[in-house]
Amino acid sequence: MRALLKLVEIETRLFLRDSATVVFGVLFPAGLLLALGAVPSLREPSPDTGGLRSIDVWAPTALVFGMVMIAVQHVPAVIATYRERGVLRRLSTTPVHPRTVLLAQMIAAFASVVVSAALMTLLAWAVLDIAPPERPLELAAAFVVGYAALLGIGMISAAVARTSGAANQIGTLLFVALMFFGGAFLPRVLMPDVLRRAGEFVPPGLQALTSAWSAEAGEITATAGGQPFWLQIAVMAGIAAIATAVAARLFRWE
Numbered sequence: 001m002r003a004l005l006k007l008v009e010i011e012t013r014l015f016l017r018d019s020a021t022v023v024f025g026v027l028f029p030a031g032l033l034l035a036l037g038a039v040p041s042l043r044e045p046s047p048d049t050g051g052l053r054s055i056d057v058w059a060p061t062a063l064v065f066g067m068v069m070i071a072v073q074h075v076p077a078v079i080a081t082y083r084e085r086g087v088l089r090r091l092s093t094t095p096v097h098p099r100t101v102l103l104a105q106m107i108a109a110f111a112s113v114v115v116s117a118a119l120m121t122l123l124a125w126a127v128l129d130i131a132p133p134e135r136p137l138e139l140a141a142a143f144v145v146g147y148a149a150l151l152g153i154g155m156i157s158a159a160v161a162r163t164s165g166a167a168n169q170i171g172t173l174l175f176v177a178l179m180f181f182g183g184a185f186l187p188r189v190l191m192p193d194v195l196r197r198a199g200e201f202v203p204p205g206l207q208a209l210t211s212a213w214s215a216e217a218g219e220i221t222a223t224a225g226g227q228p229f230w231l232q233i234a235v236m237a238g239i240a241a242i243a244t245a246v247a248a249r250l251f252r253w254e
Contacts, residue, residue, distance in 0.1 A: 027116070032062050060209040062124075063117055066120075067204050068174075077164050134212075142236075145233050153203060154171070183195075203239055
């Protein structure tokens with residue numbers, strides 16, 4: 001346990017030194033929401049959103065940016081770098097097993113996502129008067145399970161990418177695909193039927209996060225064919241379990 005805590009401390013320091021990841025993975029969601037909140041039309045209630053402001057409905061989407069970026073871009077790139085430089089291979093000959101390093105990396109990454117979510121939620125309430133999540137426990141469940149599904153996919157990328165460059169390229173493609181098909185780039189009501197249905201099964205489960213944040217916003221997106229909340233949670237949990245199993249089967253230390 002002491003070795004794990006020490007490695008978590010080291011991984012956290014390394015994470016904080018990576019300014020690009022800190023900016024885009026931790027600070028960007030809050031910055032993006034504040035930037036959109038500066039647009040007057042987005043702060044006006046609309047009959048199309050049941051009297052809610054567009055910025056209120058869009059808040060959970062900003063949350064997703066940090067989750068996806070950390071899980072499918074940052075974590076795989078770090079692990080691929082460790083493999084490329086022989087760090088994992090050398091650790092396999094010491095009492096500190098490489099699995100401990102991977103666990104420490106995942107803990108540090110998850111902590112960064114939690115900080116990003118907390119910062120965005122606080123600034124959304126304090127600056128833009130966006131109400132805090134109505135169902136915090138359900139939001140926490142959707143957040144954790146959705147992130148686990150993303151991380152499982154990211155670990156598959158880490159397993160197959162032999163270099164940090166390859167991991168970055170795969171991560172960028174995954175980021176764009178997950179954000180697009182998950183409904184983060186376009187409102188669900190504007191998406192074609194096929195994309196809407198596909199989005200119900202795309203991590204991290206934006207519809208579930210939206211429903212837990214605001215019942216009204218959840219009803220708006222549900223009119224586009226959304227699945228029940230707990231079914232989406234079950235789907236994300238299944239994806240997380242399957243992706244993790246596949247990643248474990250494919251993973252190599254060197």
